Amino acid sequence: MNKLRRAVFATAGYNTISMGPGRNEFHPKKPRPGIEHYILEAGRGAIQQIGSAEFIDEAVIGNFMAARFCRQGHLAAFLPAVDEALRFKPCTRTEGACASGGLAVYTGIKSILAETAEVVLVIGVEVQNTVKAVYGSDILAGAAHYAGERKAGHAFFFPAKFDERAAAYFARFGQERTRRAMAMWYAQAVENARREPKAQEYHNRAEDLFALGMTPPNPKAFLPNLNIYDCSKVSDGASAIVLASEEGLARLGIPRAQAVRLLGMGVAENDITAAPPELTELTTTRAAVEKAYRMAGLQASDIGVCEVHDCFTISGLLSLEAAGFVGPGEAPDFVAGGETRLGGTVACNTTGGLIGFGHYTGGTGVRQVVDLWRQLTNNAGQCQVKLRSGRRYGMSINMGGNDKTVTVFIFAPAE
Amino acid sequence: MTLDERLQNVAVIGAAGKMGTGIVALLAIEMAKLRAKRENRHKVYQLHCIDVNEAALDGLRAYVKAQATKAAEKSIVAVRELYADREDLVENYEVIGEFVETALGILWPGTELAAAKRAHMVFEAVIEDKTTKVGLLRSLRELCAEDTFFFTNTSSIPIGLLDREAGLGGRLIGYHFYNPPVVQKLVEVISPAGVVPELPEVAAELGARLGKKLFPANDIAGFIGNGHFSRDGLYACQEAERLGREFTLAGGMYLMNKVTQDLLLRPMGIFQLIDYVGVDVFYYLLKVMNEHIEGEELQSDLIDRFFQLGIIGGQRSDGSQKDGIMKYEKGRPVAIFDLERGEYRAFDPKGWTGELDARLGPYPEGYRPWKELLGAPKREEYLRQFFAALFASGTLGAQLAEKYLRHSKAVGQMLVNTGVANCADDVNGVLMNGFYHLYGPINDFV
Numbered sequence: 001m002n003k004l005r006r007a008v009f010a011t012a013g014y015n016t017i018s019m020g021p022g023r024n025e026f027h028p029k030k031p032r033p034g035i036e037h038y039i040l041e042a043g044r045g046a047i048q049q050i051g052s053a054e055f056i057d058e059a060v061i062g063n064f065m066a067a068r069f070c071r072q073g074h075l076a077a078f079l080p081a082v083d084e085a086l087r088f089k090p091c092t093r094t095e096g097a098c099a100s101g102g103l104a105v106y107t108g109i110k111s112i113l114a115e116t117a118e119v120v121l122v123i124g125v126e127v128q129n130t131v132k133a134v135y136g137s138d139i140l141a142g143a144a145h146y147a148g149e150r151k152a153g154h155a156f157f158f159p160a161k162f163d164e165r166a167a168a169y170f171a172r173f174g175q176e177r178t179r180r181a182m183a184m185w186y187a188q189a190v191e192n193a194r195r196e197p198k199a200q201e202y203h204n205r206a207e208d209l210f211a212l213g214m215t216p217p218n219p220k221a222f223l224p225n226l227n228i229y230d231c232s233k234v235s236d237g238a239s240a241i242v243l244a245s246e247e248g249l250a251r252l253g254i255p256r257a258q259a260v261r262l263l264g265m266g267v268a269e270n271d272i273t274a275a276p277p278e279l280t281e282l283t284t285t286r287a288a289v290e291k292a293y294r295m296a297g298l299q300a301s302d303i304g305v306c307e308v309h310d311c312f313t314i315s316g317l318l319s320l321e322a323a324g325f326v327g328p329g330e331a332p333d334f335v336a337g338g339e340t341r342l343g344g345t346v347a348c349n350t351t352g353g354l355i356g357f358g359h360y361t362g363g364t365g366v367r368q369v370v371d372l373w374r375q376l377t378n379n380a381g382q383c384q385v386k387l388r389s390g391r392r393y394g395m396s397i398n399m400g401g402n403d404k405t406v407t408v409f410i411f412a413p414a415e
Numbered sequence: 416m417t418l419d420e421r422l423q424n425v426a427v428i429g430a431a432g433k434m435g436t437g438i439v440a441l442l443a444i445e446m447a448k449l450r451a452k453r454e455n456r457h458k459v460y461q462l463h464c465i466d467v468n469e470a471a472l473d474g475l476r477a478y479v480k481a482q483a484t485k486a487a488e489k490s491i492v493a494v495r496e497l498y499a500d501r502e503d504l505v506e507n508y509e510v511i512g513e514f515v516e517t518a519l520g521i522l523w524p525g526t527e528l529a530a531a532k533r534a535h536m537v538f539e540a541v542i543e544d545k546t547t548k549v550g551l552l553r554s555l556r557e558l559c560a561e562d563t564f565f566f567t568n569t570s571s572i573p574i575g576l577l578d579r580e581a582g583l584g585g586r587l588i589g590y591h592f593y594n595p596p597v598v599q600k601l602v603e604v605i606s607p608a609g610v611v612p613e614l615p616e617v618a619a620e621l622g623a624r625l626g627k628k629l630f631p632a633n634d635i636a637g638f639i640g641n642g643h644f645s646r647d648g649l650y651a652c653q654e655a656e657r658l659g660r661e662f663t664l665a666g667g668m669y670l671m672n673k674v675t676q677d678l679l680l681r682p683m684g685i686f687q688l689i690d691y692v693g694v695d696v697f698y699y700l701l702k703v704m705n706e707h708i709e710g711e712e713l714q715s716d717l718i719d720r721f722f723q724l725g726i727i728g729g730q731r732s733d734g735s736q737k738d739g740i741m742k743y744e745k746g747r748p749v750a751i752f753d754l755e756r757g758e759y760r761a762f763d764p765k766g767w768t769g770e771l772d773a774r775l776g777p778y779p780e781g782y783r784p785w786k787e788l789l790g791a792p793k794r795e796e797y798l799r800q801f802f803a804a805l806f807a808s809g810t811l812g813a814q815l816a817e818k819y820l821r822h823s824k825a826v827g828q829m830l831v832n833t834g835v836a837n838c839a840d841d842v843n844g845v846l847m848n849g850f851y852h853l854y855g856p857i858n859d860f861v
Contacts, residue, residue: 134488138506151505155491221492 002295004262008112009249009414011259012242013370014045018200018358019236020129028129035070035127036078038238038360042123043082046240050119050252053083056242057117058090062104062124063362064097064400068139069130079123086121097143098311099400100124101239101365102407106267108243118248124366125238133234140361143401145273159223159231161402162312166225168279169314173329181332182313183213186229186355188341189310193352195382200235200358213313230313235358239367249414259414260376263393264296266408276403280329282315285322285399288406292395293324296410300324303410304391305375306346307368309399310353319397320348347385350375365398365407372396376413416535416562418620422446423460426531428551429541430464430524431471433730434568437596438538439464439475439522440482441625447483447518451497460521463530472524482597483518487511532558536617538590540568543699545580548572552581564614566590571637571645571703575607585611588618591638593849594692595734601849602627607634630845635835636707639845641700642835643856644688645713646826648697651675651685652715654815664717665753665760666771668740670815672748673775678805678816680785680798682851687748689718690728690739698722717754726752776810788853798853802860820861827856 016038020026039061047053059079067073076091094103101124108120128136134155141150141157154160170178187209193199206212215227222228244252249259268288277283293299300323308323310316317331325346326334334340340348351357351371354364372394374380398407425442429435443462450460466472487494491507494514498504504513523530528551531537537555541547552565565587567577578587589605602622606615622629632638637645651671658667672684681688689697698718705713721727721740728739736743742750742759750759762768779801788794802820805813827842836842843855854860 132488134491134511135506135508138508141506151502155495155507219492221490 004113004264004295006113006115007246008109008262009244009246009256009259010241010262010369010373010411011244011249011252011254012046012049013240013373014042014049015198015239015367015370016041016045016237017198018360020200020234020358022200022204022233024203026129032129032236035066035072035125036081038125038127038236039075039078039123040082042125042238042240042363043079043121046121046123046242047083050242050254053085053121055248055252056086056089056119056121057248058092058108058111058119059086059121059123060092060094060104060107060111062094062100062102062122062366064095064100064126065139065142065361066125066127068142069126069128069136075125079121082121082123090117095362096405096407097400098309098359098361099365099398099405099407100362101367102396102398102400102409103267103365103405105241105243105365105369105409106265106407109262109265112243112245112248115245118245118251120243121240122243122366123238123240124360124363126360126362127236128234128361129236136234143404148273154223156222158402159226159312162314163223163225165276165279165318166230166312166314169318170225172280173332177332177336178314178317179214181317181335182230183210184335185310185313185316185340186210186213188335189349189352189356191356192342192350192383193356196351196357199352199356200233201352201356226312226314232311232354232359235360237358237360237363237367239363239370241366241369241373256414258377260373260394260411261414262409263298263412264292264294264410266291266293266295266406268406270404272401272404280318282318282322282399282403282406284403285309285319285397285406285408286324288408289323289395289397292408292410296393298393298410302391302393303346303395304387305350305372305385305394306348307371307394307396308348308353309364309397310349310355311359311399313355315399316348316353316355319399320346323395323397342383342385345388346391350380350383350385365396368396368398369409369411372409372411376411418617418624419449421535421564421617422449423458424463424534425461425536425538426463426465426534427538427540428465428528428531428555429539431466431468431475432540433594434592434596435464435466435540436475436478437594438540438568438592440479440597442538443479443518443521444483444486445621445624446521447514448497450517450521451494451514453500461523461533462521463534464522464524465526465528465530466524467526469526472526475524476519476522479522480515480519483515484511487514528554529558531555534559534563536564536566538566538568543569543571543696543703545572545577545703548577549580552577552583552587556581556583564588564617566618568592570641571700573607573634573636573707574605575609575634576707578607578609585609586614588614589632589634589638590618591640593640599849600626600628601640601845602629603632603638603640603845603849604629605632605634605638628844628848630841630848632836632841632845633834635833637700637704637835639830639836639842640849641704642830643823643826643842643846644692644850645697645700645704647823648685648689648718649701649713649715650819650822652717654819656717662771662774663753664755665751666767669751669762669768670771670775672741672751673772674812674815674819677778677784678775678812679819680788680801680853682785684748686740686751688850690736690741690743691730693727693729694718694721694739695727695729720754721752775812775815776808778812779804779808785853789851794853798860806861817861823856824858824861831857
């Protein structure tokens with residue numbers, strides 16, 4: 001698909017709080033809301049903005065591992081619980097590891113393009129604090145080739161996968177400058193999150209974030225190249241957005257000023273059984289981004305705000321290169337130069353991204369689209385950025401596993 | 416015999432007691448690490464958990480299971496490596512489960528001392544009573560092999576004395592864990608005159624493996640930790656009685672508890688600490704020290720009265736605090752026992768305790784309690800400014816705190832001067848690591 005055959009809009013986004021360590025309300029030993037709470041809150045939060053669920057033709061829910069984290073499968077059947085009007089309507093669940101949310105958006109878009117729906121409700125959800133992180137690592141390892149990799153893998157499986165990428169990047173492009181840029185990325189993520197009340201790091205009051213980011217790694221207890229601040233935390237939460245065709249938007253009575261228009265998308269998959277071809281590059285991400293640029297008729301220099309998949313600081317840096325904002329080995333200087341900050345050339349992860357806002361894995365791809373919608377409709381509150389004249393578009397990059405499933409969406413203000 | 420070899424067969428006597436359970440858990444975890452190694456899987460490992468209290472022994476497995484699980488979760492990177500060759504153990508939870516099963520499989524609970532016969536190392540954690548300990552160690556000497564090493568958890572009785580009276584010929588070392596042993600990093604090590612040279616080496620290697628901070632103390636009753644604690648507590652009793660003449664005895668005790676917690680920035684007030692340790696334990700500690708230390712009267716009528724009334728505090732098996740000098744709700748003191756009335760007197764911020772708080776005076780501006788300062792950067796700088804501001808305020812609280820600090824410092828220096836500790840750093844290290852003080856008693860704040 002080289003061009004979008006119909007206009008597709010996104011509107012009425014809603015994020016729950018990203019709940020987990022760091023939030024003042026979070027206590028690991030006290031009871032917490034379950035997955036249905038988040039599905040209902042996000043879904044109803046979106047529906048409330050469009051007036052009625054009667055307008056919705058179809059719903060999609062993205063989730064990665066509820067079957068293990070919450071012992072709950074069959075998530076599509078939770079959608080009619082969001083609103084009775086969804087009963088007997090088509091509902092689908094998508095799964096692509098941490099890109100499950102992106103795949104849910106993609107599935108909703110395809111329904112609109114296929115003209116089987118004019119309005120689609122998309123939700124992404126994950127509840128992971130049901131187990132300690134040490135056991136959560138086992139569950140999240142399912143995003144890799146379990147039979148081939150888990151046994152030989154590290155106790156903290158995915159952090160170790162990106163530790164390998166960090167080591168390779170250090171060796172190829174220099175450790176000190178990269179290490180400092182990773183710490184700056186962490187600091188930027190938390191500073192942005194402090195502006196967003198629903199972010200997991202909203203309550204973070206640490207004085208010297210850069211110093212925390214520079215904490216020497218501890219290979220005995222964790223990893224040789226990443227410290228805990230390089231990693232997104234364990235999160236519970238959900239996000240929802242409403243996708244609509246031109247006709248659908250009219251049905252909702254939502255003015256264009258309150259919607260964003262999809263210009264391009266790229267979805268790419270790579271072989272889960274194969275090792276990454278090059279550790280210092282996110283090759284699948286690059287492929288997906290290039291597809292999206294091609295469809296939108298845009299290039300990296302047109303993007304002014306971007307949601308990148310910084311499950312780890314190093315993946316944040318690698319995403320910048322895969323998105324074409326900078327060349328190989330140039331991301332550390334780009335970050336160090338402040339180009340990814342709120343007032344920078346490409347404002348990245350304006351509510352904190354996965355590290356700052358939180359990473360409820362199956363919901364992240366939807367959350368990214370919600371944040372772009374808020375930015376491009378000037379509804380981003382304290383996180384709002386002013387786009388430069390030549391950079392008026394927003395892009396989201398949602399990555400599943402070790403760069404195996406990637407969804408990329410490019411949006412513009414609908415007006 | 417190497418430490419690895421010694422750790423194949425170990426006994427803990429008093430295994431179901433407060434300290435014994437912790438020592439068992441620590442050793443079980445360490446022995447499980449050895450047992451899990453591929454080259455050791457064919458070997459038999461035995462940790463004999465001996466206690467006269469059969470019912471309490473029943474709960475030991477659950478405690479070790481919980482502690483071994485926590486330890487494996489915390490050191491999952493290393494534990495996973497132990498089982499790298501086990502294809503059947505893939506997930507962290509499977510690896511941790513196997514480790515915990517290994518630790519539990521090592522436990523051999525029982526009530527018969529004879530089970531310790533083949534132990535290469537015996538840890539003694541029975542009641543703090545010289546006669547009981549000597550009797551036990553004598554029996555063990557007759558039972559065990561001649562190369563068996565003995566570790567006593569006594570917190571006050573001179574080790575050399577126990578060794579001589581039990582006829583162990585230098586095979587006994589003081590290895591004083593702090594409560595709870597699985598959490599507290601501190602171990603006081605007391606090598607008495609005549610100890611066999613290999614034993615301190617084994618003790619040091621074991622301490623390192625257990626992840627403990629070892630502080631040497633010399634063989635003088637009370638050693639460093641209780642040498643300071645006993646005199647600190649006695650001073651608090653004297654001050655409470657003195658203040659009691661103006662504020663009633665319960666009031667005086669309330670004030671001293673408040674001053675020591677809030678204004679000395681300690682994790683708990685002195686009478687809460689005595690309750691935590693146990694009034695009975697504190698009573699016996701004083702008794703033992705009084706017996707072995709000349710020229711000093713280590714006794715308190717106040718403590719004697721609580722002990723005789725059976726008001727002894729201490730902790731339940733789940734770690735919660737029993738009522739003692741003070742009454743507790745959710746671990747926090749809510750009342751203090753009024754010896755004059757014969758009943759607990761509830762704290763009343765709008766009444767009598769509120770009036771006492773007012774008499775202490777306001778705290779310096781920007782006051783931060785112990786918990787806030789525990790991991791705070793620039794702590795030393797804050798403490799210096801805080802104490803300077805406090806003492807300058809001249810309030811009753813400031814006067815009591817300053818006097819208390821001076822006394823604590825004098826005790827610390829006395830421990831160095833009389834050879835209990837080798838240096839001021841050891842005194843400060845024991846108080847900071849064993850009692851979680853933010854600063855050592857030998858300081859220049861006063």
